[in-house]
Amino acid sequence: MTDTDKTVRPKYSKVWEHFSLDKTKKCVQCKLCKSDMRWHGSTTVMLEHLKRKHVGVTDEDEGSSTTGKVTTVSYVSSVLKKQQKMTAFVMKKTCTPQQTTVLTQSILNMIITNMRPLSMVEDEGFTAMICTFHPGYTLPSRTHFTKLMGKKYEETFKEVKTAINTNSSKLALTADIWTSVANEAYLGVTCHYITEDWDMQSVCLTTMPLQDRHTASNIAEWLEEVVARFVIPPGKIIAIVHDNGANIVAAANILVEKHGWSSVRCSGHTLQLVINAALKHSSIEKAIGAARCLVEHFKKSELASQKSEQWSLLEELSAALKPFECATVFMSGQKYTTVSSIPPLVKGLLKFTQNAAFESAPLRAFQLTATEQLQERWKGETFFSDTAPITVILATALDPRFRRLKFLSPDEVLHVQTKLQTMVLAEKREMDVQQHGSCSSTSTDTPAAQSTPPATLLDSLLGSHGEDEDRASQGEDVHTQVRNEVLTYFGEKNLAKEENALQWWKANRDRYPMLARLAKSYLCIPGTSTPSERLFSAAGNITSKKRASLSQEHVDMLTFLHCNAKFLKKETGGFFTVVFRPVLSNGLSGGFSESSVRGAAGPLFTGTAGENSGAL
Numbered sequence: 058m059t060d061t062d063k064t065v066r067p068k069y070s071k072v073w074e075h076f077s078l079d080k081t082k083k084c085v086q087c088k089l090c091k092s093d094m095r096w097h098g099s100t101t102v103m104l105e106h107l108k109r110k111h112v113g114v115t116d117e118d119e120g121s122s123t124t125g126k127v128t129t130v131s132y133v134s135s136v137l138k139k140q141q142k143m144t145a146f147v148m149k150k151t152c153t154p155q156q157t158t159v160l161t162q163s164i165l166n167m168i169i170t171n172m173r174p175l176s177m178v179e180d181e182g183f184t185a186m187i188c189t190f191h192p193g194y195t196l197p198s199r200t201h202f203t204k205l206m207g208k209k210y211e212e213t214f215k216e217v218k219t220a221i222n223t224n225s226s227k228l229a230l231t232a233d234i235w236t237s238v239a240n241e242a243y244l245g246v247t248c249h250y251i252t253e254d255w256d257m258q259s260v261c262l263t264t265m266p267l268q269d270r271h272t273a274s275n276i277a278e279w280l281e282e283v284v285a286r287f288v289i290p291p292g293k294i295i296a297i298v299h300d301n302g303a304n305i306v307a308a309a310n311i312l313v314e315k316h317g318w319s320s321v322r323c324s325g326h327t328l329q330l331v332i333n334a335a336l337k338h339s340s341i342e343k344a345i346g347a348a349r350c351l352v353e354h355f356k357k358s359e360l361a362s363q364k365s366e367q368w369s370l371l372e373e374l375s376a377a378l379k380p381f382e383c384a385t386v387f388m389s390g391q392k393y394t395t396v397s398s399i400p401p402l403v404k405g406l407l408k409f410t411q412n413a414a415f416e417s418a419p420l421r422a423f424q425l426t427a428t429e430q431l432q433e434r435w436k437g438e439t440f441f442s443d444t445a446p447i448t449v450i451l452a453t454a455l456d457p458r459f460r461r462l463k464f465l466s467p468d469e470v471l472h473v474q475t476k477l478q479t480m481v482l483a484e485k486r487e488m489d490v491q492q493h494g495s496c497s498s499t500s501t502d503t504p505a506a507q508s509t510p511p512a513t514l515l516d517s518l519l520g521s522h523g524e525d526e527d528r529a530s531q532g533e534d535v536h537t538q539v540r541n542e543v544l545t546y547f548g549e550k551n552l553a554k555e556e557n558a559l560q561w562w563k564a565n566r567d568r569y570p571m572l573a574r575l576a577k578s579y580l581c582i583p584g585t586s587t588p589s590e591r592l593f594s595a596a597g598n599i600t601s602k603k604r605a606s607l608s609q610e611h612v613d614m615l616t617f618l619h620c621n622a623k624f625l626k627k628e629t630g631g632f633f634t635v636v637f638r639p640v641l642s643n644g645l646s647g648g649f650s651e652s653s654v655r656g657a658a659g660p661l662f663t664g665t666a667g668e669n670s671g672a673l
Contacts, residue, residue, distance in 0.1 A: 072100045151193040169618045210614045216624040218287045227295040227578035233589040242267040245592035246283050251577045255563035259391050261620035266609035273307030291316040296582045300326040319448035324388050324399050325585040335427040340419035344370045380409050388584040395584030397456035399449050403435045404464040452579040457552040457561045481539050481571045
């Protein structure tokens with residue numbers, strides 16, 4: 058007798074009617090649910106399985122064998138009927154109005170967040186997926202989602218407009234022009250300001266479709282149109298940041314003349330022009346060209362090895378470009394003040410290009426050209442005079458990290474301090490005029506003021522001189538107060554470079570109340586036009602080849618909503634969980650669990666509405 062014959066016993070128990078035995082694997086399989094389990098020579102495991110998973114089926118046949126078969130068939134039939142009823146219930150159950158709203162808003166938010174085309178709701182695969190999540194939900198048409206997006210745009214537009222106009226400090230704009238893959242031109246405009254809590258805030262104003270020629274006068278008119286749409290007083294804008302394109306520079310100059318804005322050229326674009334000019338050396342251009350063709354020549358290593366000196370040149374060039382990369386990345390930030398860092402960075406780059414020791418002649422030529430370009434393109438940001446005040450230098454002076462203005466001469470520092478005193482006095486005078494204007498208009502309407510009896514001649518003679526003295530003394534006190542505030546501020550040590558300048562002002566605004574107001578106006582200016590260029594990264598995703606059929610109006614809406622997502626109103630909805638069970642080959646344990654069809658929550662969903670915001 059073999060070992061296998063000793064192990065496998067005769068199947069006397071009725072349990073074996075529901076199990077099949079695999080002698081080679083020493084395991085048994087349930088005929089009802091196809092579950093496999095180890096077999097150790099007894100029926101205990103099989104009995105326990107039947108009691109747990111298949112209630113009503115026993116290991117002993119209390120009647121005849123026919124009765125056992127009837128019991129099994131009856132059980133299977135009842136399970137199938139129950140499953141069919143549940144499936145029919147799920148398919149017939151419709152969405153409640155609240156569920157429909159939550160699902161629809163969730164789909165719209167997904168389109169906005171992921172910058173998907175509206176035509177997505179008509180895709181066969183997307184429609185099938187939504188039907189799987191909730192068979193009772195009817196997916197709205199593309200037209201319906203277009204209307205919803207328009208409504209959400211209007212709501213968000215109002216939120217952005219309110220946020221801009223309720224902020225008391227000055228604003229700065231960035232502007233850039235871009236052409237999509239569909240050869241459609243857009244003007245991107247962003248707005249930047251510092252909140253009452255001294256946080257940097259950035260918002261997208263528009264990616265305006267352009268139809269006419271991009272002349273300076275047209276660009277200036279378009280920018281004024283954007284400002285007017287948000288009801289921003291032109292006098293509230295302190296500066297506009299733009300690249301070095303001739304048309305947009307001319308447009309900025311028009312706005313400087315008309316509204317008194319400051320024109321700030323993008324430091325990132327200017328740095329790129331410096332680098333482009335410095336790279337125009339034959340040896341450097343050849344080395345870069347060889348690197349670009351690296352993939353083509355990868356299999357021809359003998360050609361690459363003949364030009365090993367080019368790779369040495371590229372390695373040296375990479376080290377030379379590192380400081381420019383570092384400056385560009387830092388200046389492209391939006392969460393912290395950047396314009397005030399331009400003069401120190403330019404001085405630092407000049408120090409590097411003048412003092413760096415390069416071995417190869419091409420890199421020495423790069424060094425010389427970069428130095429000349431930095432001096433030429435930033436000569437306005439490295440000196441200061443009363444006749445030509447530079448917005449960037451004023452911002453640097455108001456940054457506690459750089460207030461000592463070490464890149465300027467002592468005379469130039471004195472000019473900056475004097476200019477700031479004059480600006481503070483002018484702003485205080487304007488505030489006093491506004492306050493006294495409102496007070497005088499109130500007193501003019503008061504009958505008691507008109508009925509005051511005139512003073513005697515002697516009182517007038519004695520009193521007028523005293524009033525003049527008081528007025529003069531008050532004026533001297535204001536001048537002294539402003540002068541002392543400015544001198545005390547500049548007398549302090551520079552803040553550490555890694556510290557947050559805005560948080561320093563938040564903590565010291567009561568010590569320097571008049572300078573703090575100016576700081577909030579100047580430190581909001583971005584150092585680059587990167588924010589408006591980032592709009593076109595979003596717009597580029599929206600207007601990819603697959604979505605090039607989108608109308609320009611919808612491109613503007615989607616970009617506006619995506620970039621201003623923090624202003625989107627959060628929809629109140631339920632947190633719904635889909636509960637599935639795998640469908641087995643015999644159909645007994647597939648479909649949805651009963652817990653997924655619970656009360657008013659509807660089919661496939663558990664939980665109550667209002668627990669979370671529109672989460673699937």
